[in-house]
Amino acid sequence: MFSVLLAALLSPCLGKRSDLQRLAISLLIALSGALAIAAGISGLLGDTAAATLPIGLPWLPMHIHIDALAAFFMLTIGVLLMPVGIYSVGYMKSFTANGQSLAQLGIFLPLFALGMEGVVMADDAYAFMVFWELMSVSSYFLVTWEHAHEQNRRAGFLYLLMAHLAGLLILGSFAVLYAASGSFTFAGMRGGELSAGMATAAFLLAAFGFGMKAGVVPLHAWLPEAHPVAPSNASALMSGIMLKVAIFGFIRVTWDLVGSDAFIWWWGGLLLAAGSSSALGGVLMALQQHDLKRLLAYHSVENIGIILIGLGLAMIFAAAGHPLIAALGLIAALYHTINHALFKGLLFMGAGAVLHATGSRDMESMGGLIRHMPITAALFLVASISIAALPPFNGFVSEWLTFQTALLTPELDNTLLAALIPFSASMLALAGALAAACFVKVFGIVFQGNARSKAAEQAHEVDRWMQIGMAIPALFCLLLGVLPTLFIPLIDSVPQLLIHHSLAASVQAGHWLWLTPISAERAAYAAPLLITGLLLVGGLLYWRLHRRNNRILRGSVWSCGHPHLNPRMQYTATSFSQPLRRIFSGIYQPDKHLGNAYEDHPLIVRKIAYAVHVKDLAFDKLYRPIGTATHHLADRIAREHGRGMHAYLAYIFISIIALLIWIAR
Amino acid sequence: MKQTLTLWLLNLLQASLMLLVAPLLAGIVRKFKARLQNRRGASLLQPYQDLRKLFSKESLFADNSSWIFRTAPVVIFTATLLAASIVPIIVVDLPSAMIADVIAMTALLALARFWIALAAMDIGTAFGGMGASREMTFSALAEPAMLMGVFVMSLGAHSTNLSTMVHFALNLHHLHPSVAFALAALLMVSVAENGRIPIDNPTTHLELTMIHEAMILEYSGRHLALIEWAAQIKLLLFASLIISLFAPWGIAETIGLLPILIALGCWFAKIILLAAAVAMLESALAKIRLFEVPNYLFTAFVLAFLGMLVHYILEVGVQ
Numbered sequence: 002m003f004s005v006l007l008a009a010l011l012s013p014c015l016g017k018r019s020d021l022q023r024l025a026i027s028l029l030i031a032l033s034g035a036l037a038i039a040a041g042i043s044g045l046l047g048d049t050a051a052a053t054l055p056i057g058l059p060w061l062p063m064h065i066h067i068d069a070l071a072a073f074f075m076l077t078i079g080v081l082l083m084p085v086g087i088y089s090v091g092y093m094k095s096f097t098a099n100g101q102s103l104a105q106l107g108i109f110l111p112l113f114a115l116g117m118e119g120v121v122m123a124d125d126a127y128a129f130m131v132f133w134e135l136m137s138v139s140s141y142f143l144v145t146w147e148h149a150h151e152q153n154r155r156a157g158f159l160y161l162l163m164a165h166l167a168g169l170l171i172l173g174s175f176a177v178l179y180a181a182s183g184s185f186t187f188a189g190m191r192g193g194e195l196s197a198g199m200a201t202a203a204f205l206l207a208a209f210g211f212g213m214k215a216g217v218v219p220l221h222a223w224l225p226e227a228h229p230v231a232p233s234n235a236s237a238l239m240s241g242i243m244l245k246v247a248i249f250g251f252i253r254v255t256w257d258l259v260g261s262d263a264f265i266w267w268w269g270g271l272l273l274a275a276g277s278s279s280a281l282g283g284v285l286m287a288l289q290q291h292d293l294k295r296l297l298a299y300h301s302v303e304n305i306g307i308i309l310i311g312l313g314l315a316m317i318f319a320a321a322g323h324p325l326i327a328a329l330g331l332i333a334a335l336y337h338t339i340n341h342a343l344f345k346g347l348l349f350m351g352a353g354a355v356l357h358a359t360g361s362r363d364m365e366s367m368g369g370l371i372r373h374m375p376i377t378a379a380l381f382l383v384a385s386i387s388i389a390a391l392p393p394f395n396g397f398v399s400e401w402l403t404f405q406t407a408l409l410t411p412e413l414d415n416t417l418l419a420a421l422i423p424f425s426a427s428m429l430a431l432a433g434a435l436a437a438a439c440f441v442k443v444f445g446i447v448f449q450g451n452a453r454s455k456a457a458e459q460a461h462e463v464d465r466w467m468q469i470g471m472a473i474p475a476l477f478c479l480l481l482g483v484l485p486t487l488f489i490p491l492i493d494s495v496p497q498l499l500i501h502h503s504l505a506a507s508v509q510a511g512h513w514l515w516l517t518p519i520s521a522e523r524a525a526y527a528a529p530l531l532i533t534g535l536l537l538v539g540g541l542l543y544w545r546l547h548r549r550n551n552r553i554l555r556g557s558v559w560s561c562g563h564p565h566l567n568p569r570m571q572y573t574a575t576s577f578s579q580p581l582r583r584i585f586s587g588i589y590q591p592d593k594h595l596g597n598a599y600e601d602h603p604l605i606v607r608k609i610a611y612a613v614h615v616k617d618l619a620f621d622k623l624y625r626p627i628g629t630a631t632h633h634l635a636d637r638i639a640r641e642h643g644r645g646m647h648a649y650l651a652y653i654f655i656s657i658i659a660l661l662i663w664i665a666r
Numbered sequence: 667m668k669q670t671l672t673l674w675l676l677n678l679l680q681a682s683l684m685l686l687v688a689p690l691l692a693g694i695v696r697k698f699k700a701r702l703q704n705r706r707g708a709s710l711l712q713p714y715q716d717l718r719k720l721f722s723k724e725s726l727f728a729d730n731s732s733w734i735f736r737t738a739p740v741v742i743f744t745a746t747l748l749a750a751s752i753v754p755i756i757v758v759d760l761p762s763a764m765i766a767d768v769i770a771m772t773a774l775l776a777l778a779r780f781w782i783a784l785a786a787m788d789i790g791t792a793f794g795g796m797g798a799s800r801e802m803t804f805s806a807l808a809e810p811a812m813l814m815g816v817f818v819m820s821l822g823a824h825s826t827n828l829s830t831m832v833h834f835a836l837n838l839h840h841l842h843p844s845v846a847f848a849l850a851a852l853l854m855v856s857v858a859e860n861g862r863i864p865i866d867n868p869t870t871h872l873e874l875t876m877i878h879e880a881m882i883l884e885y886s887g888r889h890l891a892l893i894e895w896a897a898q899i900k901l902l903l904f905a906s907l908i909i910s911l912f913a914p915w916g917i918a919e920t921i922g923l924l925p926i927l928i929a930l931g932c933w934f935a936k937i938i939l940l941a942a943a944v945a946m947l948e949s950a951l952a953k954i955r956l957f958e959v960p961n962y963l964f965t966a967f968v969l970a971f972l973g974m975l976v977h978y979i980l981e982v983g984v985q
Contacts, residue, residue: 368790369730369790371732371733371734372730372732386777386780389776390773391773391776391777391780392766392770392773392774392777397770397773401769401770401773404769404813404826405826408817408821408826410821411821411824416978416979419978420974420975420978423817423821423971423974424971426813426814426817427810427811427813427814427817427967427971428810430809430810430812430813430814431806431807431810433809434776434802434805434806434807434808434809434810435806437776437779437780437806438783438802438803438805440780441780441783441784441787441798441802442799442802444784444787445783445784445786445787445788445795445798446787449732449734449784449787449788449789449790450730450787450788450789450790450795451730451790515764522825522827522830523824523825523826523827523830524767524769524825524826524827525764525765525767525827526766526767526770527764527765530765531748531765531766534744534748535744535745535748538744538747538748539740539741539744542740542743542744542892543737543740546739546740546888546889546892547736551724551725551888553724553726553727553736554724554725554726554727555726555727555728555729556726556727556728556729557728557729558729558730558789558790558791558884559728559791559883559884560791566791568790570792571790571791571792571795572787572790572792572794572795572796572798572799576795576799577795577799578799579799580799580803580804580956580957581803583957584803584807584957584960
């Protein structure tokens with residue numbers, strides 16, 4: 002397991018020659034991913050490992066420990082790190098071809114991976130925070146990779162700011178736990194006696210800190226700024242796993258360190274509300290984007306919301322004393338965690354391939370790429386179906402599990418929650434359906450139709466490395482979609498560790514074909530049979546439809562008699578989402594500009610310019626006011642600083658008086 | 667073992683029944699409508715003739731169409747048929763209800779919809795994009811209402827397995843108010859999902875407010891036939907789902923020739939009643955404006971949600 006560390010550490014040291022360097026960096030990342038998978042699986046099978054690193058403070062060496070929870074997240078990191086490593090071999094070629102130095106990328110990408118793996122393995126608060134900061138800071142340099150653009154520098158600054166605010170809150174959460182237990186190691190913290198107030202403080206600090214990092218609405222606004230501007234392999238890692246590391250931290254602090262015995266029902270309610278608003282808010286914002294990577298970043302917000310819904314449900318049921326249902330909710334959330342890592346990583350890699358081929362992230366200038374890049378298109382489609390939660394791929398399984406958890410609400414006595422849970426289940430349904438709409442838009446505009454620009458017309462398929470890098474997660478998407486019954490027993494050790502209950506009994510009672518989370522009468526889903534049916538009937542039909550003697554005529558597109566169709570007459574990404582813009586105008590508050598240029602006569606229009614811009618409400622309503630308030634405060638303080646010596650003396654005098662009063666109290 | 671085999675055979679029989687009866691339902695609705703408009707109307711078997719004609723014609727594809735366009739009719743048809751085969755219509759305990767529950771059924775329909783929308787985007791015509799955009803928007807808004815309506819029944823039945831839910835409905839001794847709310851919501855959603863008046867007009871081509879027809883404008887020949895057939899199956903599926911969830915009386919609870927024949931008769935009679943209702947509705951109502959559709963769907967959602975609340979307030983404690 003320590004070769005994971007070694008591999009990641011080794012990579013920046015390697016190579017002056019750019020070709021060798023590229024190959025070495027990428028493949029070492031892939032190796033590290035493969036080792037993380039191995040570590041994860043062996044950890045989930047019950048083989049825990051612990052070590053104390055000789056580095057760190059003299060009285061506080063770094064503790065490292067892989068238990069089931071850490072192992073699951075190691076697996077999540079590994080399944081994406083490995084393909085991204087392979088993908089990077091091809092992807093970074095375009096940088097070396099342009100004569101760009103790989104030094105920055107070559108140092109910070111592995112450090113970033115190391116940071117994430119370290120956070121997951123950490124067994125004391127100190128190691129956790131060090132690796133956490135390593136992850137945050139190294140990813141800052143990935144965000145500012147193309148620092149020539151001012152916009153990217155701004156995104157990077159915002160990112161760094163939010164990352165540190167989040168770090169501060171998390172530190173606060175650890176401080177509360179330390180105060181209760183007097184120990185920095187996690188083992189000590191678990192033993193600490195927490196009062197209800199302290200537990201709530203630790204929970205809230207952790208929820209806001211990790212929530213900020215995970216991009217939960219309304220704290221998400223940095224995420225769609227930062228993720229798109231990093232190189233695509235880094236964006237894949239950031240969206241695919243860095244957000245998951247935040248989820249990991251949250252689970253570690255609340256479920257493990259605070260402990261499920263201390264849960265209060267409204268904690269779960271808070272998570273559920275945050276999850277529902279993230280799921281819906283994320284997808285609604287995503288629908289209005291036409292920058293491909295920005296759109297994907299907003300979808301990360303959505304999926305984090307879905308994970309939080311699962312976690313919130315689990316927390317509610319755990320607090321209400323239904324550990325079996327809580328285990329189901331936890332499994333649903335974890336399942337979605339690994340699913341999202343897979344398909345979002347794949348989508349970002351696909352976006353990178355498109356960017357590589359067309360040189361653009363703007364969807365409005367693409368089109369018809371399915372003919373030039375058939376393999377990328379097919380793999381992108383797999384990810385699109387997965388993220389839209391459609392069978393037989395993996396996204397459906399985790400949403401199905403979440404729904405099943407939500408439908409167990411009659412077990413609760415709390416009527417407020419009993420009404421709230423079905424409501425968030427319906428928000429989940431709406432978010433899922435809107436995600437489907439969004440990916441019809443993405444796939445339809447980018448890959449189908451006709452090319453909207455020269456670059457899209459001359460696009461070419463990416464090289465083998467990149468194709469393999471994308472094919473691996475696509476394969477996992479299918480496997481996790483078809484064989485959930487084999488995967489769930491594997492991750493079942495996580496709820497076993499956290500709440501001492503697992504689904505083992507109910508899953509084993511079923512069959513490997515049937516996924517029966519609670520009981521067979523309650524609900525069952527047999528993905529292998531479903532896909533067999535789909536393939537059998539579909540294959541037969543397809544064969545019947547396209548036998549050799551059944552000719553298909555080809556002709557030009559019917560144009561209603563219009564003689565010159567051109568690609569600009571196609572539906573665009575903006576027009577696709579117009580109905581939603583109108584329906585949800587209260588949320589979007591679209592900013593429309595219509596400028597007509599007239600011929601001499603006011604009825605003869607020569608040219609129409611139409612522009613619509615949708616802003617993120619969180620920016621205007623939350624970020625900006627806080628930013629302005631901070632500025633004002635800073636201004637005030639600065640003015641006080643400007644006073645002369647006598648003012649400072651007065652301050653000292655006032656503070657001494659205040660202190661004396663405090664002491665004499 | 668023999669019993670399981672019989673059940674699977676019955677299941678297969680039921681799926682083929684859905685397949686074969688679907689065009690007839692379309693014919694019945696059309697006949698009713700014609701009679702309401704004082705016309706004689708075409709024969710009940712006209713939809714079969716139409717399908718046969720389409721199947722014997724050759725297909726014409728646009729030059730730039732991709733494999734998505736070619737596979738779409740197959741995916742749509744298969745997914746819809748699989749979804750239809752898990753709704754119990756003649757026997758309660760279908761083995762296929764174990765394969766996919768009611769959530770998976772809606773997901774299968776969503777898969778079909780996803781693919782048809784992709785096919786619409788494939789050629790890059792404005793009509794296709796328009797249809798896809800509208801279909802995906804409105805179906806997304808219909809999804810929470812649909813699931814919430816079903817969930818009301820699931821909460822009562824403690825299951826999302828359709829067979830168990832039918833059992834629950836059979837054992838309801840008095841009308842639960844929540845069930846009435848759920849029924850109203852599901853009826854409204856069914857109308858929208860099948861693109862019937864007042865949401866969309868299935869008999870129109872080239873109207874600027876069309877949704878479903880705009881998406882399949884580029885299809886012809888046997889590919890079009892499959893899509894049309896799938897749409898007919900979907901209508902029958904929703905009709906059967908509503909019957910099974912809310913009025914399953916007569917459905918065979920044991921396997922035997924007589925119960926099955928009775929079940930068949932009951933099911934068919936109820937289908938005809940629903941067809942009459944659809945025809946009445948379509949003759950009496952005008953299509954609503956496109957941007958009124960969200961309000962319509964929102965109403966359906968609120969009804970379903972009220973059903974949910976009513977279930978918690980009135981029924982959970984009582985049972």
